[in-house]
Amino acid sequence: MTTVTKAGGAPAPTGPGGFLSVRDLQVTFSTEDGPVRAVDGLSFDVDRGRTLGIVGESGSGKSVTNLTVLGLHDPLFTTIDGEIVLDGKELVTATEKELEQLRGNRVAMIFQDPLTALSPFYTIGRQIAEPYMKHTGASKKAAWERAVEMLGKVGIPNPAERARDYPHQFSGGMRQRAMIAMALVCDPDLLIADEPTTALDVTVQAQILDLLKDLQREFGTAIVFITHDLGVIADMADDIMVMYAGRAVERGTVDEVLRAPRHPYTWGLLNSMPRLDSDLATPLEPIPGTPPSLLTPPSGCRFHPRCAFRDRVGGDRCVTESPALAPGRSSACHLGAEQKRTIFAEEIRPRLG
Amino acid sequence: MKEDLVLPAAREAAADTPPEPLLEVSGLVKHFPVKGGFPIKRTVGAVQAVDGLDLTVHAGESFGLVGESGCGKSTTGRLITRLLEPTGGTITYRGRDISHATRKQLAPIRSEIQMIFQDPYSSLNPRQTVGKIISGPMEINGIDPEGGREKRVRELLEIVGLNPEHYNRFPHEFSGGQRQRIGVARALALEPKLIVADEPVSALDVSIQAQVVNLLQKVQKELGIAFLFIAHDLAVVRHFSQRVAVMYLGKIIEVGDRDSIYTRPRHPYTHALLSAVPEVTLTEGEAPRRERIRLAGDVPSPISPPSGCRFRTRCWKAQDRCATEEPPLVRLAGNRDGHLTACHFPEEPTTGARAEDIVLDPALTALEEEQGG
Numbered sequence: 001m002t003t004v005t006k007a008g009g010a011p012a013p014t015g016p017g018g019f020l021s022v023r024d025l026q027v028t029f030s031t032e033d034g035p036v037r038a039v040d041g042l043s044f045d046v047d048r049g050r051t052l053g054i055v056g057e058s059g060s061g062k063s064v065t066n067l068t069v070l071g072l073h074d075p076l077f078t079t080i081d082g083e084i085v086l087d088g089k090e091l092v093t094a095t096e097k098e099l100e101q102l103r104g105n106r107v108a109m110i111f112q113d114p115l116t117a118l119s120p121f122y123t124i125g126r127q128i129a130e131p132y133m134k135h136t137g138a139s140k141k142a143a144w145e146r147a148v149e150m151l152g153k154v155g156i157p158n159p160a161e162r163a164r165d166y167p168h169q170f171s172g173g174m175r176q177r178a179m180i181a182m183a184l185v186c187d188p189d190l191l192i193a194d195e196p197t198t199a200l201d202v203t204v205q206a207q208i209l210d211l212l213k214d215l216q217r218e219f220g221t222a223i224v225f226i227t228h229d230l231g232v233i234a235d236m237a238d239d240i241m242v243m244y245a246g247r248a249v250e251r252g253t254v255d256e257v258l259r260a261p262r263h264p265y266t267w268g269l270l271n272s273m274p275r276l277d278s279d280l281a282t283p284l285e286p287i288p289g290t291p292p293s294l295l296t297p298p299s300g301c302r303f304h305p306r307c308a309f310r311d312r313v314g315g316d317r318c319v320t321e322s323p324a325l326a327p328g329r330s331s332a333c334h335l336g337a338e339q340k341r342t343i344f345a346e347e348i349r350p351r352l353g
Numbered sequence: 354m355k356e357d358l359v360l361p362a363a364r365e366a367a368a369d370t371p372p373e374p375l376l377e378v379s380g381l382v383k384h385f386p387v388k389g390g391f392p393i394k395r396t397v398g399a400v401q402a403v404d405g406l407d408l409t410v411h412a413g414e415s416f417g418l419v420g421e422s423g424c425g426k427s428t429t430g431r432l433i434t435r436l437l438e439p440t441g442g443t444i445t446y447r448g449r450d451i452s453h454a455t456r457k458q459l460a461p462i463r464s465e466i467q468m469i470f471q472d473p474y475s476s477l478n479p480r481q482t483v484g485k486i487i488s489g490p491m492e493i494n495g496i497d498p499e500g501g502r503e504k505r506v507r508e509l510l511e512i513v514g515l516n517p518e519h520y521n522r523f524p525h526e527f528s529g530g531q532r533q534r535i536g537v538a539r540a541l542a543l544e545p546k547l548i549v550a551d552e553p554v555s556a557l558d559v560s561i562q563a564q565v566v567n568l569l570q571k572v573q574k575e576l577g578i579a580f581l582f583i584a585h586d587l588a589v590v591r592h593f594s595q596r597v598a599v600m601y602l603g604k605i606i607e608v609g610d611r612d613s614i615y616t617r618p619r620h621p622y623t624h625a626l627l628s629a630v631p632e633v634t635l636t637e638g639e640a641p642r643r644e645r646i647r648l649a650g651d652v653p654s655p656i657s658p659p660s661g662c663r664f665r666t667r668c669w670k671a672q673d674r675c676a677t678e679e680p681p682l683v684r685l686a687g688n689r690d691g692h693l694t695a696c697h698f699p700e701e702p703t704t705g706a707r708a709e710d711i712v713l714d715p716a717l718t719a720l721e722e723e724q725g726g
Contacts, residue, residue: 057558057559058558153716153719153720154716155649155714155715155716155717157650157715171651172651173650173651174651201421201651202421202585202626202630203421203625203626203629203648204651206628206631206647207647207648207714209631210647210714210717211714211716211717211720214720214721215720217720217724218720218723218724228558228559229559229631230633231631231632232631234632234633234634235631235632258634258635259635269560270635271563272559272560272562272563272564273559273563273633274566274586274588274589274591274592275588275632276587276588276591276615276627276630276632278588278592280591283567284566285563286560286561286562286563286564286567287560290530290531290561291558349635
């Protein structure tokens with residue numbers, strides 16, 4: 001049906017030494033309607049002390065990728081191909097027992113909705129102490145003290161008392177702080193944050209984002225930060241990967257991707273997003289159409305049905321040939337490098353005000 | 354998408370008449386009782402969701418209402434559409450007091466005030482076709498447009514950018530953005546004068562949000578419908594509204610034209626809110642820095658709000674006076690006409706960076722001091 005040039009392929013995008021390195025990851029769910037390839041040929045690296053921001057719309061595969069890293073998918077209905085290497089250890093083939101050693105210990109996760117991610121039956125303190133006891137073999141008392149210390153660190157007032165509270169006694173922002181405390185209790189090397197502030201109010205979001213940044217500086221944790229909000233990404237990340245329909249379409253540092261984006265989808269996102277400093281005389285320019293169904297993804301470049309610059313490529317390459325995402329700073333688009341630069345400078349940038 | 358509008362009963366343009374208050378709300382109060390006790394449940398307190406709110410919406414104007422969750426903005430929307438009965442205060446619609454009007458008295462007004470809801474998945478009946486959903490309001494109000502209801506529904510579908518041939522489809526056959534368009538078409542069916550839009554785009558993806566915002570903007574401008582636009586996203590509200598009110602714990606703490614609120618805010622809470630919005634900076638090199646304000650903790654409970662100024666518990670300028678005396682919503686010296694602020698000790702009217710960041714969160718302060726900056 002299509003000629004697929006493998007996105008990413010074997011070479012490492014940012015050279016060797018990525019603490020987490022994912023190569024050509026493919027995740028397929030079998031559903032009643034047929035197989036759904038939620039992630040298709042994804043490669044990326046995260047280094048210690050750096051934050052990789054993954055941005056994309058719902059259904060772009062950003063969350064699935066990271067559930068797979070932790071082995072949290074349902075093995076009955078999921079097929080995984082490719083490599084996930086964490087500090088030299090292959091995770092795709094790892095046993096459940098080996099993964100258990102990692103989860104909450106070297107790799108931790110912060111979920112979007114802290115109320116569903118915390119157990120309503122146990123006190124906050126106990127839930128934070130438990131992974132610490134399990135992974136470090138600390139005594140119950142030592143683990144409790146550690147939990148109280150962590151709660152204090154993330155800014156819960158009267159941590160010794162509040163540790164005895166249940167999640168429903170905490171407000172939304174405090175629950176998310178408790179989640180962060182739980183994630184960081186074993187001093188993980190990698191923290192995966194999946195839309196950690198989407199459910200929070202904007203003033204609380206600002207507190208939590210700053211807290212994560214400050215904690216990262218202190219612990220040197222690598223962070224994978226998943227969000228749909230470009231503003232949050234700009235604030236948090238060092239590197240950005242833009243995902244669309246299961247594939248990475250653009251990758252680079254924050255400055256590169258946001259100030260000189262090279263993919264029509266990234267242009268579309270910037271054009272359609274209202275900002276506090278945007279010019280009100282220019283209307284927003286939405287991306288036409290809707291994201292595709294992954295049951296029957298479009299052939300060639302998956303963005304081609306919604307792309308306004310398709311005719312500039314010439315021929316039907318966009319429909320037949322899937323563009324490759326080269327290692328390093330790159331965008332998966334058939335437009336020539338010079339073409340992309342001029343289109344952005346002359347047609348996109350002026351609109352952004 | 355079809356851009357030109359064909360409405361059979363073209364309304365007289367709102368442009369050539371001076372703006373008159375379409376809706377006036379004064380001293381609006383809504384308390385939800387909190388029950389407790391055994392065996393007989395008694396009212397032990399009240400959630401003071403809206404507590405003394407004044408606002409005016411002019412004909413053809415779009416008025417934005419922003420605030421964090423629990424500040425009472427949605428309750429306000431439901432009170433104005435009279436889906437809720439106010440505890441106190443008055444709602445005047447075109448000179449008529451509708452604050453306690455009965456169903457019967459409200460019937461003729463209902464068609465003029467319509468609502469668009471946040472969640473396009475739960476606000477459409479899954480067992481009705483699109484045609485039925487959109488013509489429903491006409492049926493109830495006994496409106497028979499020229500050429501029949503079906504023709505009118507097809508026109509409406511075209512106005513909101515849907516294919517009129519989808520008349521017989523069910524909501525589940527549409528995507529989220531398309532469903533929200535159906536909701537807009539339903540709201541337009543009765544040619545309303547005021548639409549209350551409660552978070553109409555926050556459930557949608559970024560690329561779809563802009564489509565719906567543009568549609569609402571087109572409807573607002575070309576049909577001259579007044580909007581009460583309720584949202585928590587400050588950038589979306591700025592884009593859509595000519596006047597903006599900021600709510601905190603059931604009260605409006607600052608209101609004014611868009612420019613005043615976004616570039617010359619006076620209330621400390623407005624400053625904090627604006628500084629908390631994460632922004633993409635597109636300019637090369639060093640961008641003009643915005644002020645950094647990080648509040649501590651969350652919004653207090655509306656069951657027992659703080660005395661005096663409600664923001665004082667999280668405010669860096671609070672003094673004794675703030676606890677005892679509630680600041681009135683007034684025009685401060687140097688503010689433009691119509692820019693009202695409820696604060697005893699207002700901030701400077703700028704959003705630029707300060708000499709020193711305001712960080713009230715103890716955890717942040719501790720970590721940042723440790724790291725020397």
